[in-house]
Amino acid sequence: MSQRSCLSVILAAGEGTRMKSALPKVLHPVAGRAMVQHVIAAAKEAGIEDVALVIGHGADQVEKVLGAGNHTIHLQEKRLGTANATLAARDAIARGYDDILVLFGDTPLVDPSDLMAARKALSEGASIVVLGFEPENPTGYGRLLVRDGVLEAIREHKDCSPDELKISLCNSGMMAIRGDVALELLEAVENNNVKGEYYLTDLVEIARSKGLNTAVSLASVESALGVNSKIELAEVENIWQRKRRRTLMAAGVSMHAPETVFLSFDTEIGADTTLEPNVFFGPGVRVEDGVIIRAFSHIEGATIARGSEIGPFARLRPGAELAEKVKVGNFCEVKKAVVEKGAKINHLSYIGDAHIGAGSNIGAGTITCNYDGFNKHKTIIGESAFVGSNTSLVAPITLGNGAYVASGSVLTQDVPAGALAFGRARQEIKPERGSFLREKLSKAAAAKKKT
Known part of the structure; x- marks a missing residue:
């Protein structure tokens, strides 16, 4: 099977009205990545070389998010059913792949191993392989009618007989098709139904009428979960997060309250790292071994x-x-700062567009003033420098190795290595003036209350 060529046709043209959103359905994120990007990633992991993405509603937005990549874009002009959508990728299908996999852009949990199993069934002689699953409650799902190991038809729930409704094996919608018959079968689909649409499910009976082998490949329930509402989106997010947390904990990451830790699709965390409750990871985070991330931290x-x-x-x-x-x-x-080995930024500080040298100490309330209203500027602090509390460093500015900055300073000029810098007004003390001011303010407040 590994030498068989394969094209994945991903259907992502749906409007998703139940999402109640201006954002195209397939762009709603799970773990910080659009649902359709999860599906593309699963296809790649399953060894599928090429992807044909069929888009419609919000096509410009979808193209912008996906950008350039090893995929082609195909537009479904009118939404006339799943078979019609698949044929929108006719040019790609016609290139002559051994296997064609039809997937959906709103099934972000699809498992690459399930796709590989469907391809294996094709390699063993099937012309059509439907990915089936067995939900706890099959109500609403089309049933897969199998006899003696052969898939004979797909029956929509509303069309099932009482006996057929007892069948637990359901249609996920995903399908693998032998490449050399794909176009022939797709073009044979008719729209003789109430909606006048062309349904991918008809391929099974068409293939059977032509004497072709049809089969079912059992997928996990999670693989088949489609997202049609914000409620379902949240449920899928919870499943993804739970699985990823378990994977990380099995690899040696400690979580005090796993259910409160939220991860992104590309989060990397090393062994012996400890995560306290309520930690959030946005995209693009890599954590090495033995790190402690305390509660309520936000990292991206x-x-x-x-x-x-x-x-x-x-x-x-x-x-x-x-x-x-x-x-x-x-x-x-x-933000956008390199902090070298052993440096400390302990309390209530903002460090942006900066480079902090090894062993330096940044006091509480320190701010790198990096923005002048038009441009960002850089702060460079050398090794073993000490910056006192409540200091403002107006960039661009450089503090040399071992520089010492007095607390409460506002610095606008570079500080040489080993130098002590003060950037504050001289303190003055006026004897008895405090008592005078206190008495004056007290009388004013009393007079105000009387009025």
Whole structure:
């Protein structure tokens, strides 16, 4: 089977009215990635070389999200059923693949192993292979009518006899077709039904009438789950998150409250890392071994090296690159900044567009003032520097190795290595003036109450 060529036709033209959204249905995200991108990824993992994406509603948006890639775009002008949608990719199908897999852009949990099993059935002599599944409640699903191991027909729920309604094997909608007969079978589908549409399910009986072998390949229930509403989207998200958490914990990641940790499709976390409750990972995060991420931290587009400690209540934004044994503490934000080994940003600080040298200490309330209203500017802090609390560093600015900045400073000029910098007004003390001011303000407040 590994040498058989394969095309995946992914149907993604539906409007998704039940989503109640201006966003095309297949672009709604699961784990930070559009549903249709999950399906494309599953096809690739199953060894499917090429993808033909059939789009319709919101075509421009779908193309923009997917961008360039190893897929072709095909437009379904009018929504006239699943067989009609599949034929929108006629040019791709006609290239002469051994296998054609018809998938759906709203089934983000489809398992690559189920796709591989369907392809295996094709290689063993079937011309049509329908991916079936067995839900707890089959109500509403089309039933697969199998006799002596042969799939004879697909019966829609509303058309089932009482005995057929007892069948638990249901139609997922996904189908594998032998490439050399795909166009012949698709073109034979007629629209003799109430809706006047062309249904992919008719291929089974058409194939049987031509003496071709048809079969069922059993898929998991999760593989077959389609998303048609925001409620179903949330249910699929929960399934994805639960599976991914279990995978990470099995690989050595500790989670105090797994159900409160949210991951993205590409989150990488090393062994012996500990995640406290309510940690959120956006796309593009890589965490090495032995990291501690404390509660209520939000991380996206960041890399965290081994032995570092983050949070609680920390935010790492895209471009944050933390070296080994870095500490980013409570209510700190780091964005587009490199923080070298052993540096500490402990409390209530914002570090953006910066480079922090190894072993440096950033005091509480420190801000890198990186934006002048038009452009971003960089702050560079050398190794083993000390920045006192409540300091504003107005970029562009450089602090040399071992520089020491007094608390409460506003610095606008570079500080040489080993130098001490003050950037604040001189303190003045006026004896008895405090008592005078307190008495004055007290009398004013009393007078205001009387009125």
